[in-house]
Amino acid sequence: MNMHRRRWIRRALAVAAMVSTSFALGGLATPAAADPIKIRIGWSTMPGHMIPVLYSNPSVLKHYGKSYVVEPILFRGSTPQITAMAAGEIDMAAFAGTALAFAVNNAGLDVKVVADIIQDGVGDYHSDTFLVRADSGINKPEDLKGKRIGTNAIGSASDTGMRVLLLNKGLVDKRDYTSIEVAFPNIPAMIEEGKIDMGMVVQPMSDKLVKSGKFKVLYTIKDSVGPSELVFLTARNDFLQKNKQAVMDFFEDHVRAMRWFMDPKNKTEASALIGKFMKQPPENFDYMFTTADYYRDPFLIPNIPNLQSMVDASVKAGALPAPFQVAPKHVDLSFVEEAKRRIQASEGKTQ
Structure with a gap:
């Protein structure tokens, strides 16, 4: 074998070795798994919304830390989350019906209703209550003329219910009463x-x-608008489409976690987790997931007709300036429906 041929063979072997090493190191192999996406979720009340504690039991979650992680972000109510979503600061938000309409019509956002959070006044389940002092002399909504009303955020679910009822009683904000924004925890003392x-x-x-x-109950949101999809999870459509598989995984875990909290056999552990977050004794949350609490769909599928009814009531009472059609354009239930399919398949159920 001549010198030139030996040099050629050595170069060929060297190249082959480099290629082999490249494959071994992953340079030409299947790309490494991407980092989990961060899902930033707005919320405003606990334990109603449950978002800050849903991911606190790792044994329930199949995909957390693998395809996604969650950053819960606290807001005063639904409407402040619109600004944050428009600025790209959150990916999902806990919205009321009016907030959804404002997000689409005023902020120009492409958002979708994707999951249930809480439903108000369904059957014998809890409906949010508006309280007055027992000795206030206020016995009916009409007695609020000239009074000051605390609201957590203009356009929030409770604010909408309040305005709808009072408008139906002939009372108009600023003309007949004064609304003052007050954080939920401060309302009783005020x-x-x-x-x-x-x-x-x-x-x-x-x-x-x-x-x-x-204190006494003056009225409830159910008195105002009937059973309602009070608060629901809304997401930016571009985020959903860009991260579809990771969001599918997130919702499987999200629904699994909620079902774990709702399961009576987990009552003690669930109350302890909620109590730890709230810095209160666990027994304070014995009412959770009973009829003394909000209704939640077992697979977090929102009640779109009841959501539309609340939006329509808001329009009729003047809380929204124009009609707003929720479905089908602003709804995407594919994620919770896929979560339901996965969960039922793992449980050996077909429907």
């Missing part, structure tokens, strides 16, 4: 101190205050 005359108080505080005898 009512008791006479700084506001009425406000919506969330569970478990509302039942405790009524039982104390110092």
Whole structure:
């Protein structure tokens, strides 16, 4: 073998070795798995929305840390989340019907209703309560003329219910009453101190205050709009489409986690997790997932007709300036439906 041929063979072997090494190191092999996407989710009330604690039991989650992670972000209500979503600061939001309409019509956002969070006044389940002092002399909505009303955020679910009822009673904001934005935890003290005359108080505080005898229920959201899809999870459509597989995994875990919390056999552990986050004794949350609590669909599939009914009531009462059609353009239930299919398949069920 001549010198030139030996050199050629050595070069060929060297190239082959380089190619082999490249494959071994992954340079020409299947790309490494991408980092999990971060899903930033807005929420405003606990334990109603449950978002900050849903991912606290790793044994329930199949995909967390693999295809996705979650960053819950606290807001005062639904409407402040519109600005954050428009600025690209959150990917999903806890919206009420009016917030959805404002997000589409005012902010020009392409958003989809993707999952249930809480439903109000379904059957015998809880409906949000508006409280006044028992000695206030306020006995019916009409008595609120000239009064101050605490609302967590203009355009939120509770704010919408309040405005719809009062408009139906002939009372108009600024003309007949004054609405003051107050964070939910501060409403009871402000009512008791006479700084506001009425406000919506969330569970478990509302039942405790009524039982104390110092407060009474003036009306509920169910009195205002009937059973409603009170708060639902909404997502930016571009985010859904760009991260479809990861979002599918997220919703499988999201629904699994909610079902775990709702399962009576997990009551003690679930109450402990909620109590730890809320910095309250676990027994304060014994009412959770009973009829004293909001209704939640077992697979978090939102009730779109009840959502539309609340939007229509808001339009009729003047809380929204124009009709707004929710479905089909602003709804995408494919993610929770796929979650349901996966979960039922793992449980050996077909429907």
